[in-house]
Amino acid sequence: MDRQALWLTLRLAGTTTALLLLVALPLAWWITLRASLARGLVQALVSLPLVLPPTVIGFYLLIGFGPLTWAGRLITRTLGHPLAFSFSGLLAGSILYSFPFAVQPLVAGFKAIGAEYSEAARVLGASPLRCFFDVTLPMARAALLSATVLTFLHTVGEFGVVLMLGGNIPGVTRTLSIAIFDQVQDGAYGAANRTSLVLLCLSAVGLLAIYTLQPSTRRGRPLPYAG
Amino acid sequence: MPAECLVVRLQHSLGQVWLDVQFSLRAPWTVLFAPSGAGKTTVLRMIAGLERPAKGRIVRPDGLPESSPTVLTDTDRRIFVPAHRRGIRLVAQRPALFPHLSVVGNVQYRVEPKRQERDRFLEEIFALCRIAHLRDKMPAQLSGGEAQRVALARSLASGGDLLLLDEPFTGLEAELREKILGELRSYLISRAIPVLQVTHDVSEIFSAEAEVLRMEAGRIVAQGSAKVVLAQERQALLARLQR
Numbered sequence: 001m002d003r004q005a006l007w008l009t010l011r012l013a014g015t016t017t018a019l020l021l022l023v024a025l026p027l028a029w030w031i032t033l034r035a036s037l038a039r040g041l042v043q044a045l046v047s048l049p050l051v052l053p054p055t056v057i058g059f060y061l062l063i064g065f066g067p068l069t070w071a072g073r074l075i076t077r078t079l080g081h082p083l084a085f086s087f088s089g090l091l092a093g094s095i096l097y098s099f100p101f102a103v104q105p106l107v108a109g110f111k112a113i114g115a116e117y118s119e120a121a122r123v124l125g126a127s128p129l130r131c132f133f134d135v136t137l138p139m140a141r142a143a144l145l146s147a148t149v150l151t152f153l154h155t156v157g158e159f160g161v162v163l164m165l166g167g168n169i170p171g172v173t174r175t176l177s178i179a180i181f182d183q184v185q186d187g188a189y190g191a192a193n194r195t196s197l198v199l200l201c202l203s204a205v206g207l208l209a210i211y212t213l214q215p216s217t218r219r220g221r222p223l224p225y226a227g
Numbered sequence: 228m229p230a231e232c233l234v235v236r237l238q239h240s241l242g243q244v245w246l247d248v249q250f251s252l253r254a255p256w257t258v259l260f261a262p263s264g265a266g267k268t269t270v271l272r273m274i275a276g277l278e279r280p281a282k283g284r285i286v287r288p289d290g291l292p293e294s295s296p297t298v299l300t301d302t303d304r305r306i307f308v309p310a311h312r313r314g315i316r317l318v319a320q321r322p323a324l325f326p327h328l329s330v331v332g333n334v335q336y337r338v339e340p341k342r343q344e345r346d347r348f349l350e351e352i353f354a355l356c357r358i359a360h361l362r363d364k365m366p367a368q369l370s371g372g373e374a375q376r377v378a379l380a381r382s383l384a385s386g387g388d389l390l391l392l393d394e395p396f397t398g399l400e401a402e403l404r405e406k407i408l409g410e411l412r413s414y415l416i417s418r419a420i421p422v423l424q425v426t427h428d429v430s431e432i433f434s435a436e437a438e439v440l441r442m443e444a445g446r447i448v449a450q451g452s453a454k455v456v457l458a459q460e461r462q463a464l465l466a467r468l469q470r
Contacts, residue, residue: 116319119310119323120381124382126336
């Protein structure tokens with residue numbers, strides 16, 4: 001078992017999930033406020049990684065972060081090193097690749113909440129931001145849980161983007177999915193089996209969490225009010 | 228209360244009906260009476276700031292708290308004060324209680340934090356709306372009538388200086404409705420909070436001793452005491468009661 005790869009994978013997935021949720025929450029809220037061409041365009045862009053081969057995303061990011069583009073040159077000048085083949089580069093790639101897994105469940109969750117709840121909060125004097133944190137977000141807890149788990153698991157299982165953008169540098173960019181690939185290449189099926197089992201268990205536990213920890217409001221348990 | 232606490236002029240298309248209303252609130256309790264589909268709810272939503280009229284002006288004359296804006300909507304001057312800054316509370320037809328909060332959580336959602344004796348204030352509202360026994364329940368465990376009373380309590384607890392009621396007593400037993408209406412009227416008058424209620428139930432209007440705005444085909448056709456404006460309906464109601 002490659003403990004270094006396990007730690008790197010968990011660190012990458014955790015950081016990606018945390019950063020992505022910070023961006024995905026306001027973005028998903030903005031998308032659901034009303035229908036418009038701009039919102040449709042943003043949603044289509046966000047969903048691109050769902051249909052694009054990961055190698056295509058990896059390729060474009062590799063070129064984009066490299067010395068051939070002005071953005072790549074600016075990043076290299078600012079950071080002192082190119083983004084490609086580094087943990088930061090892997091993180092940027094993971095964020096882009098997992099974007100739809102964070103945004104889509106949230107958009108679906110926010111859309112499922114009837115407008116009457118936010119209207120009720122507004123006519124009680126709550127500002128749109130308070131309304132979001134007090135009403136919309138708590139009511140979309142199930143969607144938030146799904147977005148968190150799916151983003152985390154999707155990042156854990158990433159292969160194409162990681163290989164294209166990060167290469168296979170032990171301790172820096174070698175994640176568990178790359179380690180399995182290496183182990184199979186080396187004919188170490190026992191090790192590959194153990195690593196695969198870890199990923200299988202992680203995925204199963206995550207999905208179990210989505211389907212069993214759905215918040216219920218029908219239990220008659222008064223929730224603590226932080227008013 | 229000032230002579231006029233709200234002046235409304237609205238023009239708006241509602242599909243087949245062209246809404247063209249003009250009125251002012253002068254009484255502590257005013258009822259907008261019209262058949263279903265006449266645009267009553269739209270008028271309330273526009274006053275609350277949840278919808279924008281195609282053309283119109285909604286003004287709250289002086290005499291109200293200085294914190295409240297005077298001109299709420301003015302399409303000519305492109306003024307539209309958002310709902311949360313209007314100081315107007317609306318109890319909608321659908322209670323829309325926050326399902327993740329208990330009854331007490333809903334009622335104290337926007338309770339004025341500076342208010343002295345907050346607990347006593349909340350107890351008074353719980354008693355008025357007959358929901359004290361429901362305080363620890365979740366919205367999903369309430370009946371329609373109970374949910375409506377909680378929604379009313381939530382609006383009362385959040386302050387505001389004008390209350391809009393969109394048929395909030397539908398489905399309540401007549402006896403309970405009479406009691407709540409009577410106490411609510413005294414409560415609001417003592418706090419100088421005027422009410423604009425929408426209904427098509429004549430008996431509710433006479434219970435509230437309200438001034439009536441009669442709306443037909445998108446226009447206000449009469450304004451005055453219920454006895455005069457709804458004389459015909461009153462006769463019919465009395466005849467039905469005598470049977």
